[in-house]
Structures are given as C-alpha cells and as structure tokens.
Amino acid sequence: MTKLKLVDVNYTYSEGTPFRKDALRNINIEIEDNCITGLIGHTGCGKSTLVQLLNGLLFPTSGEVMFDGNNIKEKGYDLKTLRHKVGLVFQYPEYQLFEDTVYDDIAFGPKNMGLPKDEIDRRIKEAALFVGLEERYFEVSPFDLSGGQKRRVAIAGIMAMDPDVLILDEPAAGLDPIGREEILGGIYSYQRKRKNAVVIVSHSMEDMARYSDKLIVMNDGEVFMQGNCREVFSETDKLLSVGLDVPQITKFMRALKSKGIDVRTDIFTVDEAKAEILSKMGGCGNA
C-alpha cells in the first residue's frame, strides 16, 4: 500500500533572491508499506531536501506531498502527528543527543508523543535490541559512548516512536565496514519484523543492492531511474553515464562477460553471483 506519495514536487531554495537554487524538479515517487526503498544519488542531488519534504519539515515550492491520501499542505493538517508517523533520522544523528542517559535520550521521542511510561519502556527495550544496543548502556551518558554507539542510540530514538515510515539519511556514513553491516542489518531486521515502510538514503550501491527492495535513483534534482534492484542495476551503462556506480559484483560479472564467459550481468549480490558462476562451471564440467 502506498504510504507517502509525491506528485509533481518542485523545491527551490531562496526563491526570489539572486541565490535561488532549484533543489528538486518534477519529483513523482511513491513510498510503499512493507518495503525498503533505497534513495541513491550523488552529494548535492537533492536527497536530503527530499527526505525533509516527507515529514513536513520543508514544504514543496509546488506540487503535493500526500500521506495516507491526505495532502500535508492542507490547512489544519496535524504536522505533529505526521512527524510521529514519519520518523526521520538525519545525517550524523549522533550530534543531536542531549539527555543525561542513553535511556532518557531514546525516550525523548516517545515521551513527546505522550505515551504511558510502561509503553515507552517496552519500546525503548525493543528499539535497543534492533540496533544492537545492550541494556547495560541504558544508564550511561550518551556522550561517553563511541561514535558508532551514539549513532545507534539516535536511530533507536526514532525507532522507538514506532513510525509508519522510517526514513534514514545516510545511516551508515562514516562507519567502518562492521559498523555499517550492523546498523544496516539492524534496520533490515527491524523492517522485516514491523513490515512498515523504510527509506534509506545512501550513495553506496553496494549497501543498497543488499538491503533495499526498491530503488529510486536521483540525479541533479530529478528522479533519474526507479524500480526494483534488478531493473535498476541491469542498466549499468545508464548509471555509469551520470557518474553513478554499480555494485562491485555487477562490474565483476560484466568483466567476465566481456572476457567471453557467458554469465548474466543483472546480478548484484555476491550470493547470486556465486550461484551463477557455479552453475556455469558445473555446465562446463558436465560437457
């Protein structure tokens, strides 16, 4: 089911001044339930602007943002409730922590929603579990944690609000490979359990190939391509033409093909590649 829908959305910064800049042009996208949507694009292509439109922190210069079929620009629309339902984790969210303890910080969002104490407690424990934060950290000051752990606290803070749509802007930026894996894996298992809508903004094709069901590729303020991973990554040349990358393994399969080995090139995970190569080798061995 479609949760969020953007219709002909344009966004211009500093409209009417010499500094005006078109950040988004003609955006038509849908964010669906029970689906991880990957939003990919270069730095400065409008990804971060786009996500702020989704929960009403910014409003489009023209066009509509619909949540559950209602236009959020309409008079009297309850933006506070919208922000409870569309959770947004900003880039480098670890710099927004402010409470005395990790527990209190995760509780900030649910408290603002006016939930009862035991419900807040239940949600905090659940969210902490998803992001892999052990309970022994609950009474620690968030400022004593490492960068990666702070990030988990911040993400858990939004997860505990139990949003219908969870948006994460570069959740794995600046982490080491193990940290990336743990954070993205946590988000993945969270989504699979909740079956809600998750949007992950990233510029890593690798990560997106692994974790997303659907991809929206942005380039220079416009939606460049959208579809499922296979559809998007099979058009390697189109992606490369605007300077975007494809996963390493897709490149590898293309290289194999150009060497004359007849393998499929619409492959974007290592497991799939392994199966494909083994089947081709098996075929050779049998012949």
Added chain:
Amino acid sequence: MLKDITLGQFFPGKSFLHKIDPRTKIISALLYIVAVFLCDSIMSFIILLVATLILIAMSGVPIKIIVKGLKPLIFILAFTTIYNVFFYKGDTPPLVHWKFITIYAEGLVFAVIMALRIICLLAGSSVLMTYTTSPIMLTDGIERLLSPLNKIKAPVHEFAMMMSIALRFIPTLVEETDKIMSAQKARGADFNSGGLIKRARALIPVLVPLFISAFRRASDLAVAMECRCYRGGSGRTRMTKTRFGARDAFLFIAILLLGTAIVLSNIYSYYFPIWLT
C-alpha cells in the same frame, strides 16, 4: 527561518569605498559618528543627509539592501519617535491638547530629527564599514590600528584572531542550529507552543547539542591550527598588505570637511531662515 538573519552584512563589490584601507574606514566611521552627534540645526541635518547619500552612492550598495538592513531598527525608531512626539515639552503653545495627550510642534520636529539621526548613524557607519569591508579585512584593520597597544603587552593579535574566528563561525553555528532544530522537531519536539517556561525548556534539546558541537569545533580548530604551526602573532606576515593611498587621503578630507560643515552650520544657524534652525 534562521537563514534569513543577515550576519556580517558584507556586500562584495569593487566600488571606491571597497578599495579603501580598512583602517581609514574605521577611523572615518568614528569621525562620521561624531559628526552625526554634532548635528544640531536643521541645516546641519540637510548636510548630513546629503553626505550620507553620497557615501551610499560611493559604496555601490543598492539602497534596497540598506533599507532592508535598517529593518531591525523599526522597533527602536518607532519607540523614540512616539516617545518624543508625546513627551517632549515645548515652550510654544501645544498643537494638540486632549485629556492627557499634549503634542508640541517642537516635539514633532525633535522626533523627526532623532529618527533621522538614528537612520543616518546606522546607514552611514555600516556603509563605511560592514557593507564594504569583509570581516577579515575589518579585523585586520582593527588589529593594525590597535597594534601600538602591543607595547603595553596587550594581546592585540590574539584578540583580533578571536574576533575573526568568531565571525567566521557565526554562519556555521546558525546552520547547525537549524539542523538540530529540524532533527528535534522530527523527534516530536515542539518549539512554538506553551508558555514562556515551557518554550525555554523546549530549547534544551537544541542548546545542549549546539554547545557540545561548538566546543568540539573549537578544539578541532585549535588542533588544526597547531598542526600548521600557529604560534600567535609575533613574526607573522600577511598575504595582502594594505597601504594608505590617495583614496584614503580623499576620504579623510571629505569626512573632516563634513564635520567642519556641520559645526559651522550649527554656529551660524542664525544666518539661515528661522525655519532652518
């Protein structure tokens, strides 16, 4: 919202005033301010107004921008004008006398003069300094003007460095505040409702991260400066050296002439028709 605040109103350009040495501009601005306060007669105000308009023309800054820069003053202007209109006690019979309200003709004139004085003061001095001098040049100028104080062991260079760093980081901090506010709003924080205490409390989630990041930035910057062998002012050379030239002399003389003209017009005000005094 926060982005609309203009800080460090520098307006890049290549006008006559832009090219003048920052030191000249600082001293001229001080002289100009003294001149504004010397104005006493209506004639002197006419001279001041003309001079200010000439200064604005020389700066190449559009009038629109200057008017926009004066906007924050509206409240103060309105207050002084209203105050003077209603509370100035003149010698002539009042123009209006109704219940507790008495308005004198002198009060009206004085109110206009005060408003003009404030407008000229701000427009003139900001055209001379902030609009036409980049913050870096400005602190540079201040540092060089104050450099004699080095003799009495005053840390002039350190002071100037602190000022330029502070100026440099204002836009960064404004942007950061904006970002943190958005992030906390996304977590359901509410900054726009409730009483004064509730609103003040709502700022804690913004202020704590902001202070932490400001300290983090400061310590990062200190390390970065030390890595590049910064060790204070002694022996430091400059990339761009400013020199006094013919332009600077011209501006000095022009400002001194303005001052003289104003003083003279005050002294000889009785030579002018009575309504000009």
